[in-house]
Amino acid sequence: MSRFAPRSLAGQMALLLGIALLVAQLANFALILSDRQRLSLAQTEGPAITRFASTAADVAQAAPEFRTSVLEDASHRGARFAVAADSGIADARRKSAIEARLVDSLTAAGITVREVRAAIDGPASAAFAPPRRQRPDTQSLYLSARQADGSWLNARLTTPKRDALLPWRLAAATLLLYLLVLGATTWLARRLARPLADLTRAAEAFGGRGEPVEVTPRGPDDLRAALSAFNAMNRRLVGLLDEKDHMLGAIGHDLRTPLASLRIHVESMEPEDERAAVIARIEEMTAMLEDILVLARTGRTREALRRVDVAALAEALVEDQRALGRPVEFVASPPAVAAVQPALVKRALGNLFDNAVKYGGSATVAVRVTGDTVAVSVTDHGPGIPAADRARVLQPFHRLEGSRNRDTGGSGLGLAIAQSVAESHGGRLTLGDAHPTGLVATLELAVG
Incomplete structure (x- = not known):
């Protein structure tokens, strides 16, 4: 019932x-x-x-x-x-x-x-005889x-x-x-x-960008009080996020400066093989710092939403990869226009391309539109990821390969950044099996 x-x-x-x-x-x-x-x-x-x-x-x-x-x-x-x-x-x-x-x-x-x-x-x-005349009532x-x-x-x-x-x-x-x-x-x-x-609509619409969504208090007094408290909490939360952004910007600046200075000093270091090793480690630290800042700021970036053809954007990225000699192929796809933040989407797709090439040897990219969602799938034919580990690899700093070498295990932030970008666009990142072997990473974005 x-x-x-x-x-x-x-x-x-x-x-x-x-x-x-x-x-x-x-x-x-x-x-x-x-x-x-x-x-x-x-x-x-x-x-x-x-x-x-x-x-x-x-x-x-x-x-x-x-x-x-x-x-x-x-x-x-x-x-x-x-x-x-x-x-x-x-x-x-x-x-x-x-x-x-x-x-x-x-x-x-x-x-x-x-x-x-x-x-x-x-x-x-x-x-008695019946009455001769009788009123109807x-x-x-x-x-x-x-x-x-x-x-x-x-x-x-x-x-x-x-x-x-x-x-x-x-x-x-x-x-x-x-x-x-x-x-x-x-x-x-x-x-x-x-x-x-x-x-409910205000809570669902809150994405951490811009001004908080205000709910007009109405109804009985206790309900008005609850809505006013929600508005106040929303403003405090946005204030904390703004403070976090300022802090991350300061940390990024303070860390980039000594790393750049250190890079300059080691340029004259001898012997040459040790100099190359130190420079590689500095570049690794710089790249990891950049990944951490991107992950922390995803959803709070000030980049404006723009309606772009996601299929054309993905194809352009594939051409850039091919120009660098990387085995990335694009499957002809129909136009897929959506309101996105292009820089973030490029970063997420770049991470997926890197993972596919690094672990699968090549990448095949296709774009499709299903209902109100644009899906970009990146397929490789490497060893794939076991189903039991797929939820964990989406967490920051989780790597299936246990080394600290970025060339083999990476920083463990690539998939986490891609998932965060998808969620900030009302979508999600899913991992599935490719046939006969390999992995399909699908970045879904709301059309908006």
């Missing part, structure tokens, strides 16, 4: 309140209908039953010679009384609820009868009581008709109330859910 339940806060609140309100309204409808029906019975048949019991008491107390006069005096204002050998009410027409009330009324009047019968409308009692109530001597005291009394539309009117009123209350609660649930949806 939970599969079919709404997943949003507003939907779940509306469903829960709707079910609870429906149960309450149905119970209320049943109670009101029962009470109104009892009231209607008391207002329609009640006075006629009381009148019959009163007349029956008068007849029982009157002398035999005066009973006819008593019946004639009682037969007025829509009532007819008579004594007959039979009630004239067939079993199929009897109304047990009215008969039960008639017995109670007669007993309260101190009259003991052997049997009672009651009917509404239908064929006339044997003691009235009905004929036939009551009979078998007296001690075996004769039947019969009566036809005109009473107001029961309200046949009462259940429908109550049902309509109940439905209207249900819809009004449900509509109000649904509106309230949506009013509470809208600020939360704004909060």
Whole structure:
């Protein structure tokens, strides 16, 4: 059942309140209908039953010679009384609820009868002809009581008709109330859910670049306070990221300067083989420093987003690689325009090309567009990466090759930088198997 339940806060609140309100309204409808029906019975048949019991008491107390006069005096204002050998009410027409009330009324009047019968409308009692004219809002109530001597005291009394539309009117009123209350609660649930949806969109849109996304506080006071706190936290977070960027810039400058100075000093170092080794180590440190700074600043770079053809950009990078004599091939691909930061995307693709050539001997590059995503796949046919290690190699400084030599193991930042670039563009980096052997690294970027 939970599969079919709404997943949003507003939907779940509306469903829960709707079910609870429906149960309450149905119970209320049943109670009101029962009470109104009892009231209607008391207002329609009640006075006629009381009148019959009163007349029956008068007849029982009157002398035999005066009973006819008593019946004639009682037969007025829509009532007819008579004594007959039979009630004239067939079993199929009897109304047990009215008969039960008639017995109670007669007993309260101190009259003991052997049997009672009651009917509404239908064929006339044997003691009376049907009324000649009857108002459409009235009905004929036939009551009979078998007296001690075996004769039947019969009566036809005109009473107001029961309200046949009462259940429908109550049902309509109940439905209207249900819809009004449900509509109000649904509106309230949506009013509470809208600020939360704004909060979700702001959190998802936050990329660490530029000004933080502000959420307009609205709704109840406690929800407004939560949104204001989120805005304040967002501003503090952006401030911390800006401070981190300044610190990284200072560190990069402070480290590059002594490394450049050291490079100058060792240029005259002897012997030559030792000088080359020291220079190589300085270049390695410089390259690692650059990788660390790029990884730390990914997502915070001030480079503007531009709509470029990613396929053309990848093809240009491949041509640069081929000009350097590296075995990188480009598979003809259709245009794939997306809003990207070109410098970061070039850095990520360059890292993937380097890994493919270094570990697989060559690289094949292809670009495709799937829905709202541009995917650049780089395929090699080297030893590949075991599936169990693929999540770990995306972490900074993790290398399958355990040495510290950049020519064999690298710095362990190439794939981490590529993944960070993909995530900053609303995409991801995935690693898969190539056939028959090798690795496919796919850089996915949102079209934007």
